[in-house]
Amino acid sequence: MIEALHRLIRPLTERLTLALRVAILTTLAVAATLSVVSAIVFVVVRAEFQSSLDDSMLRRANAAVTANFAEATIRQTPAEALAVADVQLSVVRGGVLFSSTDAEDAAPYISYHEVAVSIGEQRRSMRTVSIRTTPYRVVAVPAGQGTALVIAQSMESIQNALERLKVILLLCSLAGVALAGVAGWAVAANGLRPVRRLTAATERVARTAELTPIEVTGHDELARLTTSFNSMLQALDASQQRQRQLVADAGHELRTPLTSLRTNIELIGQAADNTERSLSTEQRHEIMGDVRSQLEELTTLVGDLVELARDEPMRRDPEPLDFADVITQAVDRVRLRAQSVTFNLDLHTWMVFGEPQLLERAVTNLLDNATKWSPPGGTVHVSLIDGSLTVSDEGPGIEARDLPHIFDRFYRSREARTLPGSGLGLSIVKRAAERHGGTVDVASETGAGTVFTLTLPDTHHG
Secondary structure, three states: OHHHHHHHHHHHHHOOOHHHHHHHHHHHHHHHHHHHHHHHHHHHHHHHHHHHHHHHHHHHHHHHHHOOOOHHHHHHOOHHHHHHOOEEEEEEEOOEEEEOOOHHHHHHHOOHHHHHHHOOOOOOEEEEEEEOOEEEEEEEEEOOOOEEEEEEEEOHHHHHHHHHHHHHHHHHHHHHHHHHHHHHHHHHHHHOHHHHHHHHHHHHHHHHOOOOOOOOOOOOHHHHHHHHHHHHHHHHHHHHHHHHHHHHHHHHHHHHHHHHHHHHHHHHHHHHHOHHHOOOHHHHHHHHHHHHHHHHHHHHHHHHHHHHHOOOOOOOOOEEEEHHHHHHHHHHHHHHHOOOOEEEEEEOOOEEEEOHHHHHHHHHHHHHHHHHHOOOOOEEEEEEEOOEEEEEOOOOOOOOOOHHHOOOOOOOOOOHHHOOOOOOHHHHHHHHHHHOOOEEEEEEOOOOOEEEEEEOOOOOOO
């Protein structure tokens, strides 16, 4: 039943706006509250009326008994006098009825309850009966041996008061529900204004790609939501700026090897088309060597760009490994192309849980950077102690103005612009360190060499 009702209501609620749903829920909650309160008020007032009437009738009945108000007196009392007081009096003695009215009129409100009081089985009785469609409250009290005095009083005035109370409670409830609906709509519409602003801003971003922050007002949850949304916009804007910068820098760096490749290929093509411009064997070997060198540089540059252009590094399979073995492999590789430099190693075992290819590439970049700046016959010191890899060279050092930027993409110092490279190697080192939860730092003084420190945490239990 509940599921069927839910299936019936759900399509209707999905078509409503959030503000309208909040207003409807508020109205329903207020309506339920007012209904419960009205019912409680009505029941309490009715009980209070009846209790007050019962107390009054009991006092009068007991006073009548104390004053010896017996059946003879009742018979002598004109019915009109009792009608003015809106009461009817009867005496039950031994099951025989003596009434201020005709026995036929009194019979409807005389039953075994009153007889039981007369013979002493009950101390008193109080009940409601209907006489000629009019409700009466009937009270019986003992009036001597085998006798009970019965008083019946009309409840018509109380019923009329209760009917008026019903109308008043109904009107007040309807007014309260209407007011709650209007107030709920106003509160929902006003409270959801920041949400509408966020919705409009999101639609504007999707439509125009403009990442303009939204003004934050207040200090509530919606203000926090707006602040978080602005932070997201700022992050998106920064990401777009980095992408634009990456594309611009990549285009600039790719232009040089591509231009050189095109020039060499044109020379080869012209020599093939014109026999007068044929190249000697030495010239062809020189041009092909340049082409291979430029292709290698272009391949390296494209690989670095692909690696750095990703929000997350390329997925690999991390595995437990000894960082010292990774460094040894990188040193062996670099030693083949930097034979004029001596490597001084001091490596201690350090287990990590990581990506061997990415770590080896990072270490290789540090070693290539050290050999590039080391003089012929110089020494590169490589040590691994407690997870900290230190690579130091004997080069000219890095100027202070360049130190804060050397890990930026494509950044190259004025001295480095005359040497091979793209300015991406140290960026890859930083990415590898962050990928493995580590850090990379640099310390350098002009004329005293440079020291790079790559620190990785012990994560072989991770």
